[in-house]
Amino acid sequence: MKHLVIGGVRSGKSAHGQELAQTLADAESREVVYLATAQALDKGMLDRIEKHQNSRPEHWLLVEESIDIASILLAPENQNKVILIECMTLWLTNLICLEDDEAFNRHKSAFISAIEQTQAKLVCISSEVGAGIMPMNAMARRFGDEAGLLNQELARLSEQVELVCAGLPLKLK
Template sequence: MKHLVLGGVRSGKSAFAQKQVAVSGKPVCYVATAQAWDDDMEKRVQLHKENRPAEWRLIEEPLALADVLNSLNSPDQAVIVECFTLWLTNLLCLEDEERLEQEKQALLKVVEAFQGDLVLVSSEVGLGIMPMNTLARRFADEAGSMNQSLAKLTNRVTFVAAGLPMPLKSDF
């Protein structure tokens, strides 16, 4: 099972995604992409830590996500990745176009080939107004393109708003 969970900030997507991966009955690895650059982000990271089971394995990787998923690729493994938009932000902030493209392509290949249960969390950022600056527009474009690509590679896609999951795709 490969499941993409989309939603806005504080939409309930993380809690929903955690429930989805927990029912697999397999050992769970939580792959976190966040980097805490300020106090607010540190609080958000801490809240995520408190809201997930202590027995889940944790891997923190802000950039080389494909490498991590390759190392976890097993039919006996359940993995949750939180979150793709933070991962894209980390890559965009490197200002290295070649690395960005390499990481995106490698990630899509490993998602397609992944054999275990995989729950991918990503923010939907395209529902608001057009961002005013170049970097914000680029981020929205990259996130939208990545979400579309991931949706094609997963058998389930769910949009979460106000804590309510709305199935967009359910292929079993």
């Protein structure tokens, strides 16, 4: 089962995704793997990471991987677990910042393939960034385009898609 939880900044998507992951784990006595994609490159991001660390259960397994998340989805030890990916748009940022289109395409393709192959229950958290104005710089425009395309692909591959706004989940699929 694949789930996509999307929403804006501070929409409540992370809390909802965590609840969903725990519910899936409890239903089938599975462990939860929290796959963190963020990199603490500044104080603000460090504070966000700390907030997320404090909000999740201590018994969850933590895997930190900023680029090669496909390998985590396909790892044999994770096939009977619930994997919560926090977050897809941070992962996308990491890929874009490599400034290597070949690596970008390789990692994105590997991830999409891994979603289709994994036996793990999957909860993907992603930001909805397409509701704002068109950015002025090329990198920001590329990020918005790539995030929109990634969210569409994740929605296509997911059995359940929810948009979270003001802490309220709205079932889209």
